[in-house]
Each structure stands twice: as C-alpha cells, then as structure tokens.
Amino acid sequence: MTESQAELRVVVIGAGPGGYPAAFLAAHKGAKVTLIDEAPEPGGVCLFRGCIPSKTLLHVASLMGEAEHAAEWGIRYEKPEIELDKLRDWKNKVIGRMARGLTGLAKQRKVRWVQGRARFGDAQHVLVKGKNGEERIDFDFAIVATGSRPTRPRGMDADSPRIMDSTAALELADIPETLLVVGGGYIGLELGSVYARLGSKVTVVELTTGLLPGADRDLIEPLARRLKEQFASILLNTKVTGLEVFDRGVNVQLVGPDVSAPDRLFEKVLVAVGRRPNTENLGLEQTRVELDDRGFIRTDIQRRTGEPSIFAIGDVAGEPMLAHKATHEARAAVEAIFGEPSAFDQRAIPAVVFTDPEIAWCGLTETEALNRGIPFEVAKFPWSALGRATTLGRNEGLTKLLLQPMTHRVLGVGIVGVGAGDLISEAALAIEMGAVADDLKHTIHPHPTLSEGIMEAAEVLYGQSPHYVARSR
Ligand code: FAD
Ligand code: NAD
Numbered sequence: 001m002t003e004s005q006a007e008l009r010v011v012v013i014g015a016g017p018g019g020y021p022a023a024f025l026a027a028h029k030g031a032k033v034t035l036i037d038e039a040p041e042p043g044g045v046c047l048f049r050g051c052i053p054s055k056t057l058l059h060v061a062s063l064m065g066e067a068e069h070a071a072e073w074g075i076r077y078e079k080p081e082i083e084l085d086k087l088r089d090w091k092n093k094v095i096g097r098m099a100r101g102l103t104g105l106a107k108q109r110k111v112r113w114v115q116g117r118a119r120f121g122d123a124q125h126v127l128v129k130g131k132n133g134e135e136r137i138d139f140d141f142a143i144v145a146t147g148s149r150p151t152r153p154r155g156m157d158a159d160s161p162r163i164m165d166s167t168a169a170l171e172l173a174d175i176p177e178t179l180l181v182v183g184g185g186y187i188g189l190e191l192g193s194v195y196a197r198l199g200s201k202v203t204v205v206e207l208t209t210g211l212l213p214g215a216d217r218d219l220i221e222p223l224a225r226r227l228k229e230q231f232a233s234i235l236l237n238t239k240v241t242g243l244e245v246f247d248r249g250v251n252v253q254l255v256g257p258d259v260s261a262p263d264r265l266f267e268k269v270l271v272a273v274g275r276r277p278n279t280e281n282l283g284l285e286q287t288r289v290e291l292d293d294r295g296f297i298r299t300d301i302q303r304r305t306g307e308p309s310i311f312a313i314g315d316v317a318g319e320p321m322l323a324h325k326a327t328h329e330a331r332a333a334v335e336a337i338f339g340e341p342s343a344f345d346q347r348a349i350p351a352v353v354f355t356d357p358e359i360a361w362c363g364l365t366e367t368e369a370l371n372r373g374i375p376f377e378v379a380k381f382p383w384s385a386l387g388r389a390t391t392l393g394r395n396e397g398l399t400k401l402l403l404q405p406m407t408h409r410v411l412g413v414g415i416v417g418v419g420a421g422d423l424i425s426e427a428a429l430a431i432e433m434g435a436v437a438d439d440l441k442h443t444i445h446p447h448p449t450l451s452e453g454i455m456e457a458a459e460v461l462y463g464q465s466p467h468y469v470a471r472s473r
Contacts, residue, residue: 016044018314018326364412
C-alpha cells in the first residue's frame, strides 16, 4: 500500500451484503471508511427483510415437513401447535444477533457508521440527512450499494395489510386461512412454502408457463410435484386482472387456462413479481453515473460507473439480485479502488431456491445453452440411485453436469434435492478452477453423502457409475 492509498477516503452508501463487506475490506486495506445507511444497524435487506428472516422461517417449515414425513417411518408426532409470537421472537432474535455482530465488526475495523439518507452533492461529496440534520462527507471514492425494493405493479399496490410484499409477509402478522401468491419466482415459492407449512391454503399464480422461469425444467419437475402437495393450487399462464380489497378479504380476478372460478376471495395476497433498483433521490444527476433501460446503474467489469470516483455493487448494479453476488462485487470494487488488477467474473454465480426440495444451479444452464446455441454434453445422476437420499426418504433429486464437448470441462451444474444449496458450492469451485469431469470422478467423496451425486454424475458420463446405468447419453 502506498502512502496516498493509506489516506484514501471511501464512502459506502448502503450497508447490505454489498456495502458492509466493501466497507470492511476497504478499512482492512487502510482506507478511512464511512458506511452510511438509513437503518439503525448494518445488514441491509438481506439481514432485516430478506435472506436471513426467510431462511429462519424456512428452517421451521422444513422441520414441520420432516416431522410430518416421519409418520411414514413409524414416528408419529401430534399436529404442531404454532405460537406465532414466539416464532416471530425467534426470527427477530436471529436478526438481532447478526446485526449486533456486524455493528461490533464495523467498530473493530474502525469503520465510521453514519445513520441517515445519503445523496450525492457531486462526484466528490455526499450529503447525509440524519436525525441531527445534514452532514457533508467528502470522499476520494464512493461505492453505491443501495440495493432494491419490491416491484408493486399498478393494480396490486393498494395500501392495505391484506396486500403484502415480502417485507410484510416476513413480519408474520398472522397466518391467513387463504393466501394468494402472485409470482412463482424465488420469493413466491419460498414464502408460499412457509405460509403453507404454517397452515395457510396457498394458491400461486404465475404469469409464464412454468415456475421459476429461466431455471431448467428437469430441475423444476421434482419441486413442482412436491409443491402441488403443499399448495392448494398452482395456476400457470395466469394473470391477475383485478384486485379489490374488502373488509372480509381480497377479491381477485384471474384469467388463465386452469382458473375454475374467475372471481375468488383470499384473506391475504402476497405480491412477489420481482424487485427494482434503488436509484431515486440519490443525487446521481449531480454525477456522470448512468442508468440502463431497467434503471440499474451501469458499471464496467470492476464495477466502476461512468463517474471514475464512483462504483456501484449489488442489486443496484444489476441481476442476479443475490447477496453473494453483491459481496463478490464488493471485493472487485474495493480492489479496483486500491489499484489492484481485479474484475468481477460472472461465470459461476450460484443460485439457490430454498424450497423443499431445494434447487441450485451454477454456471451455464441447459436452458441458456440451448437458447444461445452453446454446444454441451450432459450427464445426469438421479437420486433414486443415491444411497444417502434413500436413507433420508428423499429420492426425488437429480444432479446434472453440463460439460464442454471433447474436453469435458465443467460448464454448469444443476441440482434439485434436499441440501442442494450446500452441495452447489463444489460446483462453483469446479467451474472456477476449470475442472473437467474426470477431476470430479477422481475426487473421493465421503459415503454416504448427497455430495456423491456430483461424483457419480461425472461417472455417468463415462458409463462408470457403480449405482446407475444410464439408458443413453
Ligand atoms: P441491500 O441488502 O438491499 O441493502 C441496501 C441498503 O441500502 C439498505 O439497508 C438500505 O437501507 C440502504 N439505502 C438505500 N438507499 C439509501 C440511501 N440513499 N442512503 C442510505 N442508505 C440507503 N439473496 C440471496 O443470495 N439468498 C437468499 O436466500 C435471498 N433471500 C431473499 C429473500 C427475500 C425475501 C428477499 C427480498 C431477498 C432475498 N435475497 C436473497 C436477495 C438479497 O437480499 C439481495 O440480493 C441483497 O440484499 C442485495 O444486497 P445489496 O447490498 O445490494 O443491498
Ligand atoms: P422473481 O423474478 O424471482 O420472480 C417473479 C415471478 O413473478 C416470475 O416468475 C415472473 O414470471 C412472475 N410474474 C411477474 N409478473 C407477474 C404477474 N403480473 N402475475 C403473475 N406472475 C408474475 O422475483 P421475486 O420472487 O420477487 O424475487 C426478487 C429477487 O429477489 C429474485 O429474483 C432474487 O434475485 C432475489 N431473491 C433471492 C432468493 C434466493 O436467493 N433464495 C430468495 C428470494 C429473493
């Protein structure tokens, strides 16, 4: 580090999984760092109204599912009694513990924490409006990590507790008897699963022809089968054409091939049709920062914007809107600020949908390969042949490798099954390391574990899987 680098003043706006790791790394490298957020503590959407509360509740849902499943093995539990206040407290305790941890870490790293709303005065200073008025903070470099917020299409934006976005749904005010989930994407399926396990009759309405558009259909199938048991109904290719809030519920008009009654009353509605970047009222017009046609901040491979002193990371800088993508961009941006030859390489960003079963993929998907005409070979290992899956009574899973023809370099991996979210990290490493199928085949995987699926999928490619004979490759 040079002397001038040691004096760098770095301002980070937004303290989510993009912003706080950026602030911490910049401080570690010797910069004088100010981390600004409107919230009283660092953590962002991910900690307060996203990843962490949803996964806390999904764990509870999965426990309830397991308990129900255990009846098949001769262990019968009573129908669970739900103490909603206690469950809410537990979720809030998890969040509180992690928020305190981040606050402590910021102090240890001598990151200055400023609570308030920031906007750019120009390309060298921000103005922060907090409880005690407005403060001017000058910087050499700024990182915008202001995240995103739920999209509320017109007609679904009524201001009523009966119409929820993900934030309201995670508050868990009550367990509605009937819940309509608009959107069969990440949030719709994850939070729909939570409410269904807690006792709501959940109907999912998805505009396109399948759940989780973009994900490979062979991965979706086992999930869709199971969700059909958990949800009251899943209506694909279906539109909400009207939505009216009454005292006794929300009257919803639906149009689609499987809609039996076009007018239906639901106690509550969860709108989960995507998120949009937070770029408004940021003073970006005082700078040369540019937005793309969807409102995301345009950046280069190092996450530098059109304004050389300003970087943008996380949800505000584009898809995929995932916490770990934000954190990785934080590294690229901070290293670039310190003049290091860093870049953000999008080839292997894992995606996980934390449903039951989970779906995870990384690198090239089969859908993308087909759409873009990328040649590939595929090797699939069904979990019906996986010992560990059998011990769990969960044989519906599948592990799939997409390989470059001839070289058999791993281009992508898709997994559906319990624990897929944890299993996908091996795939991310394989893709990052430029591994070939042979490397996976020759890596000893512990037995009996679900991770053997990756090794066996590689063996399937050569017709050598001990537990599965593929009909044709
Ligand atoms: P955010 O986490 O959105 O943080 C932005 C911060 O900026 C906020 O704290 C906000 O207060 C602050 N801010 C905004 N504007 C200003 C301003 N002008 N001045 C000061 N502060 C400002 N991703 C995953 O990878 N895994 C998951 O399991 C997962 N689950 C999710 C579940 C739900 C219900 C939701 C909604 C999202 C989930 N996500 C998940 C997505 C994940 O939360 C986001 O991708 C991630 O939080 C983005 O991080 P970020 O740092 O870009 O911004
Ligand atoms: P999404 O993009 O994942 O899904 C939205 C779904 O709504 C799509 O399937 C889309 O076709 C559908 N849709 C759009 N308009 C509709 C309409 N009018 N009627 C019916 N369906 C409609 O968006 P989301 O579920 O709101 O989640 C937002 C983002 O948050 C995700 O894309 C993801 O980046 C992030 N997230 C990640 C996780 C995770 O990593 N496990 C969990 C939750 C959220």
